[in-house]
Amino acid sequence: MGGQRILMGVVGRPHGVRGLVHVHSYATVPADLAAYGTLHDDRGDAWTLRWQGRGIGELTGADGQVLRDRDAAQALVNRRLHVERDRLPAPAPDEFYLADLVGLAVFEPGGPAAIGTVRAVHDYGAGSSLEIGGGDQGFLLPFTRACVPAIDIAAGRLVIVRPDEIEIRPDGDEFGEAAE
Numbered sequence: 001m002g003g004q005r006i007l008m009g010v011v012g013r014p015h016g017v018r019g020l021v022h023v024h025s026y027a028t029v030p031a032d033l034a035a036y037g038t039l040h041d042d043r044g045d046a047w048t049l050r051w052q053g054r055g056i057g058e059l060t061g062a063d064g065q066v067l068r069d070r071d072a073a074q075a076l077v078n079r080r081l082h083v084e085r086d087r088l089p090a091p092a093p094d095e096f097y098l099a100d101l102v103g104l105a106v107f108e109p110g111g112p113a114a115i116g117t118v119r120a121v122h123d124y125g126a127g128s129s130l131e132i133g134g135g136d137q138g139f140l141l142p143f144t145r146a147c148v149p150a151i152d153i154a155a156g157r158l159v160i161v162r163p164d165e166i167e168i169r170p171d172g173d174e175f176g177e178a179a180e
Helices: 030-036 070-074
Strands: 005-015 020-025 046-053 056-061 080-084 105-107 116-123 128-134 137-142 150-152 157-159
Touching: 005 030, 005 070, 020 030, 030 046, 116 137
Parallel strands: 105 157
Antiparallel strands: 005 020, 005 080, 020 056, 046 056, 105 116, 116 128, 128 137, 150 157
């Protein structure tokens, strides 16, 4: 898994006028985000973070320049901050990183063949969901114990139970809209 990046935080709105930003950390202990050293954003830019208060951080670019004004801070809103996978601690035997789910084969209970793979893991604020795809069909599934009762990272597979609300039509439109 060398080179795999794990999403560990997101830059939020500016705090004040001197370049500080709110930072949402996905680390188990939020303050640990700064301890990982260099963070890389979606554009490939490198940043270091120094906490200035709870959830408020100062970002320094790879050139050593610290953000010093609100406009520069505003330009970074919603930047996703990643850490190289090999810099993170190994998960416990019964734990995993959400990124470990991407690429796993997806089975239904008792199903002999995979119905697809996990394409992505999303979190839009109401909890994680899995993007499942197979062939030209795809759907989102809430990442809950009820919908994903079994995960076997070592075997490269997981089992899903589709809730009644998900309907896949023969034309591949999971939202129930008629194809034109």
